[in-house]
Amino acid sequence: MPISASVPIHLTRCSISAVTVPPRLESQLTIPVDLGDRSYPIVIGSGHTAAENDGLKSHFAQTLGDASHGVMIVDKAVSQTAGTSIQAALNGSLDRIDVIEVASGEGSKSIDQLASLWNQLLEAGTDRRSVVIAVGGGVIGDLAGFAAATFTRGLRFVQVPTTLLAMVDSSVGGKTGINLPGGKNLVGSFWQPHLVWIDTDFLNTLPDREYISGLGEVIKYGVIEDADFFDYLDQNIEAIIQRQPEPVQQAVAKSCQSKARVVAEDERETTGRRAILNYGHTFAHAIEVNAGYGVMLHGEAVSIGMQMAARLALDLGLCDSQLLDRQTRLLEAAQLPLTWADADVDAMIPVMARDKKVEHGKLRFVLPDRIGHVDLVGDVPVEKVRTAINACR
Ligand SMILES: NC(=O)c1ccc[n+]([C@@H]2O[C@H](COP(=O)([O-])OP(=O)(O)OC[C@H]3O[C@@H](n4cnc5c(N)ncnc54)[C@H](O)[C@@H]3O)[C@@H](O)[C@H]2O)c1
Numbered sequence: 001m002p003i004s005a006s007v008p009i010h011l012t013r014c015s016i017s018a019v020t021v022p023p024r025l026e027s028q029l030t031i032p033v034d035l036g037d038r039s040y041p042i043v044i045g046s047g048h049t050a051a052e053n054d055g056l057k058s059h060f061a062q063t064l065g066d067a068s069h070g071v072m073i074v075d076k077a078v079s080q081t082a083g084t085s086i087q088a089a090l091n092g093s094l095d096r097i098d099v100i101e102v103a104s105g106e107g108s109k110s111i112d113q114l115a116s117l118w119n120q121l122l123e124a125g126t127d128r129r130s131v132v133i134a135v136g137g138g139v140i141g142d143l144a145g146f147a148a149a150t151f152t153r154g155l156r157f158v159q160v161p162t163t164l165l166a167m168v169d170s171s172v173g174g175k176t177g178i179n180l181p182g183g184k185n186l187v188g189s190f191w192q193p194h195l196v197w198i199d200t201d202f203l204n205t206l207p208d209r210e211y212i213s214g215l216g217e218v219i220k221y222g223v224i225e226d227a228d229f230f231d232y233l234d235q236n237i238e239a240i241i242q243r244q245p246e247p248v249q250q251a252v253a254k255s256c257q258s259k260a261r262v263v264a265e266d267e268r269e270t271t272g273r274r275a276i277l278n279y280g281h282t283f284a285h286a287i288e289v290n291a292g293y294g295v296m297l298h299g300e301a302v303s304i305g306m307q308m309a310a311r312l313a314l315d316l317g318l319c320d321s322q323l324l325d326r327q328t329r330l331l332e333a334a335q336l337p338l339t340w341a342d343a344d345v346d347a348m349i350p351v352m353a354r355d356k357k358v359e360h361g362k363l364r365f366v367l368p369d370r371i372g373h374v375d376l377v378g379d380v381p382v383e384k385v386r387t388a389i390n391a392c393r
């Protein structure tokens, strides 16, 4: 069943005001992120970057009309493809676009790479009216976003995600930052983009392992706050894995809608609402650190982390075994890992203690009670955490 039959999507076209359109997906659709004077549109399409469409140019003019200088910070792997398309699509919008290529991989979310970017921005004559255009996956978005947030105390920036993970998650919501050797995303800021431009055609060159990794975050939305979306994924996971255009667009749109909704409710993770987006991440970040950055992909670690979290919830009596079974089946069908043979509880717990949800030295976990609903839970006995990790080895 198409998602539109059971879950009407309220989307707008080229506008950030809330207008309900017929449930069928348009070739280009816009999802607003409602954050008062920091609101911005997520524009989703397929092939709409093509220069002759003028779509990017017109969105740029609407939101960044006064900019004359752009700096495109681009992942080397997509510089000649997505990077070139974006430059062509913006031809005439800016007087000058400087290009800074960044090496691919999690290792680039580092203080050294950030310092190098600051210097390159300086050399490029960047000033406060310049705009940064981040083209790449979550690594580039997080890094370039943080460079934009900090250079001259803040530059406007645009997110052009080129991985599935970045399209459904990291390009939206304004979390930017870098890693420290001891922990993920430990230095960063909330800095919202002015525009998120998603062209699912950019996925055509994305390797399968990276694509599947993105599905970890997609499935997360179903578990944390959208049970109908979980059902849709259950029914369409094969088509999504085969990258059939319609279900891919639906998965991207529903994920962005979910993220935009949560971020609008709690932009800076102060009330606890936004923390639900961290489902599985207390475990996942420890897995990424202990495996060594880049060895386990983020979405893979999130998949295992969600399994650990669901087992913990079951052990605490918060959910029933059906939840764990359904989540397990969907992650498995998505070809995501469910276990990590090298998991070492004694190595993971100290890393988890640096999680950003820790308060007064106490760990807090995002735990499900049913598909489509999670809570932030404190006072979890460490023995139960150890059991959950060991159950996923
Ligand atoms: N800010 C947030 O809210 C947020 C949310 C989720 C994840 N993240 C972060 O995002 C990062 C992971 O992002 P990711 O999975 O996109 O990884 P990534 O940016 O490392 O990209 C994955 C790989 O795909 C390559 N690539 C990118 N686009 C391509 C394309 N179109 N064709 C071919 N190759 C392409 C890259 O060179 C890289 O090797 C992690 O650091 C994670 O912490 C941030």
Ligand SMILES: O=C(O)C(=O)C[C@@H](O)[C@H](O)[C@H](O)COP(=O)(O)O
Residues within 6 Å of the ligand: 169, 173, 175, 184, 185, 217, 274, 275, 277, 278, 281, 356
């Ligand atoms: O946007 C959020 O909020 C998220 O938690 C999304 C996560 O998928 C993402 O991995 C995020 O970077 C994790 O945030 P952190 O604050 O735990 O570093």
Ligand SMILES: [Zn+2]
Residues within 6 Å of the ligand: 169, 217, 281, 298, 302
């Ligand atoms: Zn994540």
